[in-house]
Amino acid sequence: MLYRTHSSVERILNFFQTVLVESQDKALRRIAELKEQCQLEQKAKAHLEDALRNDLEEKDHLISTLRTKIELLKLNGGKEEDDSSTQEGSNSENLLIDLSGGEPAVSVPKRQLQEEVASSNEAESVIKGKWAFCYTMKQYFSCKTADR
Numbered sequence: 001m002l003y004r005t006h007s008s009v010e011r012i013l014n015f016f017q018t019v020l021v022e023s024q025d026k027a028l029r030r031i032a033e034l035k036e037q038c039q040l041e042q043k044a045k046a047h048l049e050d051a052l053r054n055d056l057e058e059k060d061h062l063i064s065t066l067r068t069k070i071e072l073l074k075l076n077g078g079k080e081e082d083d084s085s086t087q088e089g090s091n092s093e094n095l096l097i098d099l100s101g102g103e104p105a106v107s108v109p110k111r112q113l114q115e116e117v118a119s120s121n122e123a124e125s126v127i128k129g130k131w132a133f134c135y136t137m138k139q140y141f142s143c144k145t146a147d148r
């Protein structure tokens with residue numbers, strides 16, 4: 001009777017040890033999977049931020065170019081000139097406006113100026129949208145990381 005009880009206890013002990021080892025293996029595998037998933041998400045986040053930052057820099061450059069073009073249009077009286085002719089001519093003469101007359105000498109076509117402003121506003125709204133998206137993604141990944 002003592003022998004049967006002892007062998008029964010040993011079988012139960014072996015069973016529990018087997019279950020414990022299997023549970024530990026599952027937990028370690030799950031931990032490894034979660035670490036890998038976290039690393040992949042961090043890489044994706046970094047890649048996304050980099051891509052968005054590049055897009056934002058490109059749009060900022062476009063906006064500054066358009067604003068410069070608007071200023072040149074205002075100063076040149078609505079006539080578009082290529083950069084080489086502007087640089088070859090005397091810059092101080094091109095930038096001066098004769099105010100001695102009763103009317104201003106600058107006449108910028110309203111439609112052209114409105115198109116440039118609309119294009120500039122559109123680029124600014126795209127940048128704001130991308131910043132909002134970037135902020136949302138940052139919040140999402142922050143919450144996801146905090147949950148772990």
